[in-house]
Amino acid sequence: MEDRGWKSPSFAILHSLSAILVFVSFAQGGQPQFTDVAKAAGITTIQWCGGPERNHLLESAGQGCAFVDYDNDGHLDIVLVNGWRLDSDPEKRKVLEKGKLALYRNSGDGKFENVAEKAGVADDSWGNGVCAGDFDNDGQVDLYVTNFGPNRLYRNRGDGTFEDVAKRAGVAHASWSAGSSFFDADKDGDLDLYVACYVEATMDEVLTARRTTVWQDKVKVMAGPFGLRGARDKFYRNNGNGTFTDATKEAGLDDEAEAYGLGVLTSDLDRDGDVDIYVANDSNPNYLWRNNGDGTFTDVGGWSGAGLNADGKAQAGMGVDAADFDGDGHTDIYVTNFARDYDTLYKGAGELYFEDVSLALGLKPITYMPLSWGCSFFDFDNDADQDIVVVSGHIYPQVDQLQDEAYLQRAQLMENRAGKPVEVTDTAGPGLQTKRSMRGLAVGDYDNDGDLDLLITAIDSPPLLVRNDGGNRSQWIQLRLLEKTGRDAIGARVKITAGGKTQHAELRSGSTYASQSMLRLHFGLGDAAKVDKLEITWPDGEIQTRDGVPAGQFLTIRRGDRP
Amino acid sequence: MKSLLSAMGVAVVLVAALAATPPAARDEQMKAAKENGAQTYEHLATAIIEIRKTEDGLVKGIVMHNAGAADASLARAARAEGGDKKQALERAADEITNAANEGDKPVQAVRQRLSKAGHTHHTDAETKEDYIWIDGKEKKKLVDLAQRISKMGDNASADDINKARGELREIMSGALKDE
Numbered sequence: 001m002e003d004r005g006w007k008s009p010s011f012a013i014l015h016s017l018s019a020i021l022v023f024v025s026f027a028q029g030g031q032p033q034f035t036d037v038a039k040a041a042g043i044t045t046i047q048w049c050g051g052p053e054r055n056h057l058l059e060s061a062g063q064g065c066a067f068v069d070y071d072n073d074g075h076l077d078i079v080l081v082n083g084w085r086l087d088s089d090p091e092k093r094k095v096l097e098k099g100k101l102a103l104y105r106n107s108g109d110g111k112f113e114n115v116a117e118k119a120g121v122a123d124d125s126w127g128n129g130v131c132a133g134d135f136d137n138d139g140q141v142d143l144y145v146t147n148f149g150p151n152r153l154y155r156n157r158g159d160g161t162f163e164d165v166a167k168r169a170g171v172a173h174a175s176w177s178a179g180s181s182f183f184d185a186d187k188d189g190d191l192d193l194y195v196a197c198y199v200e201a202t203m204d205e206v207l208t209a210r211r212t213t214v215w216q217d218k219v220k221v222m223a224g225p226f227g228l229r230g231a232r233d234k235f236y237r238n239n240g241n242g243t244f245t246d247a248t249k250e251a252g253l254d255d256e257a258e259a260y261g262l263g264v265l266t267s268d269l270d271r272d273g274d275v276d277i278y279v280a281n282d283s284n285p286n287y288l289w290r291n292n293g294d295g296t297f298t299d300v301g302g303w304s305g306a307g308l309n310a311d312g313k314a315q316a317g318m319g320v321d322a323a324d325f326d327g328d329g330h331t332d333i334y335v336t337n338f339a340r341d342y343d344t345l346y347k348g349a350g351e352l353y354f355e356d357v358s359l360a361l362g363l364k365p366i367t368y369m370p371l372s373w374g375c376s377f378f379d380f381d382n383d384a385d386q387d388i389v390v391v392s393g394h395i396y397p398q399v400d401q402l403q404d405e406a407y408l409q410r411a412q413l414m415e416n417r418a419g420k421p422v423e424v425t426d427t428a429g430p431g432l433q434t435k436r437s438m439r440g441l442a443v444g445d446y447d448n449d450g451d452l453d454l455l456i457t458a459i460d461s462p463p464l465l466v467r468n469d470g471g472n473r474s475q476w477i478q479l480r481l482l483e484k485t486g487r488d489a490i491g492a493r494v495k496i497t498a499g500g501k502t503q504h505a506e507l508r509s510g511s512t513y514a515s516q517s518m519l520r521l522h523f524g525l526g527d528a529a530k531v532d533k534l535e536i537t538w539p540d541g542e543i544q545t546r547d548g549v550p551a552g553q554f555l556t557i558r559r560g561d562r563p
Numbered sequence: 564m565k566s567l568l569s570a571m572g573v574a575v576v577l578v579a580a581l582a583a584t585p586p587a588a589r590d591e592q593m594k595a596a597k598e599n600g601a602q603t604y605e606h607l608a609t610a611i612i613e614i615r616k617t618e619d620g621l622v623k624g625i626v627m628h629n630a631g632a633a634d635a636s637l638a639r640a641a642r643a644e645g646g647d648k649k650q651a652l653e654r655a656a657d658e659i660t661n662a663a664n665e666g667d668k669p670v671q672a673v674r675q676r677l678s679k680a681g682h683t684h685h686t687d688a689e690t691k692e693d694y695i696w697i698d699g700k701e702k703k704k705l706v707d708l709a710q711r712i713s714k715m716g717d718n719a720s721a722d723d724i725n726k727a728r729g730e731l732r733e734i735m736s737g738a739l740k741d742e
Contacts, residue, residue, distance in 0.1 A: 303657070
């Protein structure tokens, strides 16, 4: 195992000093502080991704993660996708270890236990990402794991165990699958599935790959994605009986450009009552598939303003998330991009029109050098607006030979100040000062204390479980929305008004980078002690409202329940 | 790998044949082989240059087709009403985007396949700026025009639509000019 800093004694000393600083800052009522508690919580699985020199693109992609309450006990559990460890043999690399998927059960006291073997999910495929959704409407959340090779659909039996039904269900698709998302494309009450696929490659090509590209005219690095053939995305329509049909062509979602698909976001971006799809493509224009209202789609990315950047250029899209960042009532989209390029914030203007406002909002100096992956809008300080967190890490370890780039990078926290992102990472606590080659990101309140924590994966490293301390000093509310079947109501939208401010949120599967955030909606409320009006638009369009909902609670609302 | 082994096999046979030949005749044979090699490569170079010109011409044709389809959709939009108008405008926006990308999605997939084989004449992979005909600035103009057209909506006037047609023609005539 390579020493990447997290094992060193100096790190332990720094960690202790940082914890003291956290306490002092917290006591003084300053900015919320983040602390990495993964080791203390018992989360020690190393997520492998290839050999140390990273000869093939597969070894750069990393793995995703999930916050998901798989046993319905009210505590968020953790899923960590895993890859393989390779050696450095110059002729043909050998597999040193096939990492297994980890499922950490949250015992509710700050500790976690890896129960993957018991649960039947300890798969040793070279994994990439995960998303969650109850595809069979039995009230138990299921998991879809994307792999380099056949994907897995883990059906939750409801007794703490899962069975892989991917082949039987028709969604095993053996490719290099990346981001994925469950969503109800045709409003028939069950969850369909979109899977982004990246590049066509074989394991033999991975094991015999050579570094043939030159980065910055100085160092030899892995090739791709340009020069490699893109793999086509897939769309599966749920048949309602535990199986899916490959409806990619029928739904108009044929990935004829063979774009290098990575991040997937499913959201009703134009708020017209059906769910659209946004795919962050690496080095190709991003896709924006508009739902035509009948479960078929049209790609409007080219002229929507969200396919290219402000200069009309395709960027290397990796992760994606969406929220109303500027509070104007329209959904905005954030996409992470490569090093020496900026992350893109597409401001929504309604009706699926967007404008790249990254330069105008000052995102370029913040995000230009990092190579960024998982991203999420979230209200870390509960002041009733959407902040941004981005996790980063280079793909070429060889950049450590250069002066101005680094393989290991920090996460970045950007506070929303009147619709402008301001980086506050330096004062956000020790948990956000750690440097890794980060990839996946999930956001959730794992300790149920009313503020949002972070789960971050990193190449050849255990994950970071970054606890938020102090975010709950302001008011908040969390909502769990369930259909009558008990399924999490993915696709439901909520509008709240509290303290004179209106906020919107949507329950989604997938997004960020190959990861899954908690299936609860969290609203920071500032000083407001109650939500004056809460309006839920269920996925089929039915609207339900509640008035005067007290803050500071976890509220489960099942469709049809009376207050 | 197979072609390398075949070439090596041929070379071994040739060398063996030469070794068996008397010295004076061997010199003549080597001189002829050298001249033949150069001539063959000359023919191949001509073919490669012609293929590049053919690719230029083909891509120009593809872009012209996209632009032509956009223009036809705009003409239709100028005459149409309501939902038909909006549909025609969106179709025009699609085709203009295709022109900006020097081809629609299947063409983009072909470009990626060529890149995989080491062919880069046609792509912006190296410069990140220009394709064969549409440079970075023209692409931006086309993408912006596409968005503006898509936003025109059901009530767009014939005048506004025809203005957009004029703009498209101006960009394309600059882009497709032989240099």
